[in-house]
Amino acid sequence: MDQAFLISTGAVALAEIGDKTQLLSLVLAARYRKPIPIILGVLAATLINHAGAGALGTWLGSILTPTVMRWALAASFLGMGLWILVPDKLDEGEANTNRSHLGVFGTTVITFFLAEMGDKTQIATVALAARFHDFFGVVAGTTLGMMIANVPAIVLGDRFAHRLPTKVVHGIAAVMFVVLGALALFGVGV
Template identity: 70%
Template sequence: MQSFLVSTGVVALAEIGDKTQLLSLILAARYRKPVPIILGILLATLVNHAGAGGLGAWLSTALSPNILNWTVVASFALMAGWILIPDKLDEGEIVMPKRQMGVFATTVFAFFLAEMGDKTQVVTIALAARFHDFLPVVAGTTLGMMLANVPVIYLGSRFADRLPTKAVHIVASLIFVVLGVLALMNAINGNPLLG
């Protein structure tokens, strides 16, 4: 349960102001069909985070516990700093399919590509390696993604403009610092990273 709750909270906070949240806003403004956009984001996130969670779970078995501990420490330290860098996304930067597709397929395509190498994908890898708990981590990161994006799809820029994005990013960064310190204590003591 801890891995699910941590994954949900961390990704929901990390997603505020992220480029994929900005993409959600652009898709909602362009198509004005919230249900296929939400379902497209859900599918793209599930596939993307399942791959990331699988990589994290594999790393937790492929790397020695000592190397894994230090890798997780470095990942959380990287995320603590990266989350403080604001994302920007212009409509011209959105990768859209060349042929006409429906709103759902367009959303899946654009959102999946935007999520590749994104903060939340990296977080999913680190959390899956940290907790050795694939399903709760993927379910949590996916729920966190949906918690951050669904309100933006329905409420649009009125909601997004009122979020204290900088404060949310600072809180998320502090959470990554705490997770990094806990991982560092495990690394120093040579303890395995079990949740």
């Protein structure tokens, strides 16, 4: 399998545990109790969001000089490693799922897309696409990572989410991003 795909999948799946969009998935699942349209809505919102982030990352990777890219990637991966250690909260505005005129699917797409804007996993998608110069591998990987983290939250709800050792998972994700940052800093290919 492709390195960009595998690393993107693992990094985002780990980073998403306990993230505000995973919390939003729990809210949507509890409110609507219709997992299929919620899962499809999360998939659609993630594909749209991460395609834009992947395109931006790929573009940045093509215009920045190798030295600037190395430093930018090192800083962004190290920053992501630290940011992941900060617990996420779902604001009231982000948790507002009262868009009943859109249906469950439409409500999920809109609320999930908006919550993902500027989120850790969107920023990670930009950095990973810039690092690997592989739009499709990164977007497919980050999207799969989002689904790996969110589908169990949607299907199993609170029973599953509270049993995960969130601090341990975030620690592993933070180490992954710090290692990626160090590798980028020293110009080592992954």
